[in-house]
Structures are given as structure tokens and as C-alpha cells.
Amino acid sequence: MAGKDTIVSGMAGRYATALFDLAKEENAVDAVSNDLDTISKALSTSEDLRRLTKSPVFSSEEQAKAMGAVLDKLGVGGLTAKFVRLVAANRRLFALDAMIKGFRALVAADRGVTTAEVTVAEELTAGRRDELAQALKDITGKTVDFDVKVDPKILGGLIVRLGSRMVDASLKTKLNSIKLAMKEVG
Numbered sequence: 084m085a086g087k088d089t090i091v092s093g094m095a096g097r098y099a100t101a102l103f104d105l106a107k108e109e110n111a112v113d114a115v116s117n118d119l120d121t122i123s124k125a126l127s128t129s130e131d132l133r134r135l136t137k138s139p140v141f142s143s144e145e146q147a148k149a150m151g152a153v154l155d156k157l158g159v160g161g162l163t164a165k166f167v168r169l170v171a172a173n174r175r176l177f178a179l180d181a182m183i184k185g186f187r188a189l190v191a192a193d194r195g196v197t198t199a200e201v202t203v204a205e206e207l208t209a210g211r212r213d214e215l216a217q218a219l220k221d222i223t224g225k226t227v228d229f230d231v232k233v234d235p236k237i238l239g240g241l242i243v244r245l246g247s248r249m250v251d252a253s254l255k256t257k258l259n260s261i262k263l264a265m266k267e268v269g
Contacts, residue, residue: 091185095178099185102166107193111162116190118163119183125157126180136176147171191228199229202242204254206233219245 091099106115126132135141135149150171154164170176191198199219207215212231219227223245239254 091188093181094175095181096185098166098170098175098178098182099189102162102182102186103189103193105166106162109162112190112193114161115163115166116187118159118161119186121157121159122154122163122167123180123183125153136179139177143172143174146174146176150176187228195225197223197225197227197245199227199243199245200232201229201244202232202234202237202253204233204235204237204239204241207231215241219243 102115103112106112126136132153135146135153141149147168150167151164154160154167159167167179170179170182175182188198197219201215215229216227219229227245229243237253237255238258240252240257242253243250
């Protein structure tokens with residue numbers, strides 16, 4: 084289990100590791116992964132939910148009660164619901180997103196899958212996702228699971244972070260390089 088220490092660390096890593104170990108023990112890794120994806124999607128789309136998890140103004144009782152209602156509405160139960168309620172009771176909701184990322188990293192490592200973070204200017208079609216997955220597999224020799232972030236500020240192209248490596252093929256970066264080269268010439 085020493086390998087897990089290099090994948091996730093810190094307080095969020097300890098929580099993620101504990102959840103992963105429990106999920107594995109109960110043969111519920113897929114169910115917990117799906118529930119965490121649901122929670123993650125809700126966190127990314129709801130400003131009120133983000134405020135609830137990040138703000139120190141709410142007491143642990145208020146956070147636990149509100150998160151219980153959110154979990155019920157999302158249809159999240161079982162081990163994942165118990166975990167999130169514990170996190171709320173311990174006043175650690177501010178790190179829930181990091182815990183979810185840590186859990187995903189542990190699942191990926193357990194399955195021999197590499198994870199990457201991809202930033203694009205607009206949402207990828209299913210065909211583009213498949214092409215990107217195949218290109219990343221060709222480069223790494225492993226199956227690559229990736230999270231896609233949409234950031235219109237990059238104008239076009241994509242940015243890929245794979246472990247400690249980063250490839251920035253965004254239009255914004257290319258335009259900045261041309262701009263810099265033109266300054267040096269002129």
C-alpha cells in the first residue's frame with residue numbers, strides 16, 4: 084500500500100484513501116465512483132453548493148443537514164453518503180473536491196489506468212473524445228482516463244496535463260509565441 088502514498092497526499096489524500104479502502108472492501112468501488120461523479124457534477128454546476136462546502140460561516144451541523152438533503156436529492160446513498168456526512172461533520176467539506184480527485188486517482192492506479200487533465204476551448208464531441216483517448220493511449224502505452232475542462236479563453240486547440248508532463252497546443256499560446264517573435268524582430 085506504500086504506492087498509494089505517492090498518488091494522494093495530505094488530509095484530502097487520507098480521506099480518499101480511507102474511502103477507497105472501504106469501497107474496495109465492500110466491492111463498491113464502481114458504485115462509489117458513480118456517486119462521486121454525481122456529487123462532482125453538482126459541485127461544478129451549483130454556486131450555492133460550492134458556497135456551502137467552502138464557506139466557514141456554516142456550522143458543521145448546518146453543513147451536515149444541508150449535504151444530507153443534497154445527497155437525497157441527487158440519489159446518493161450507501162457508503163458515499165456516509166462518507167460525505169462524515170466529512171461534513173468533521174468540517175472538511177472545503178476539501179471534498181480534492182478528496183474526489185484523490186479517490187479517482189486511486190481507482191485509476193488500481194486499474195492500471197493513467198489519468199490526464201485536458202483543457203479545451205469548447206466541449207468535445209464523442210468522436211473527438213475517442214480520437215483523443217486513442218492518441219493518449221498511443222503515446223503512453225496505457226489506457227488514459229481524462230477529465231475535460233472547457234475554457235474558452237484558450238481560443239482553440241487543447242492543453243493536456245499527464246502526470247508531470249504538460250503539452251500546451253492552445254491557440255492562445257501559439258498567438259503569444261508569434262507576438263513575442265514579432266517583438267524580437269521589430
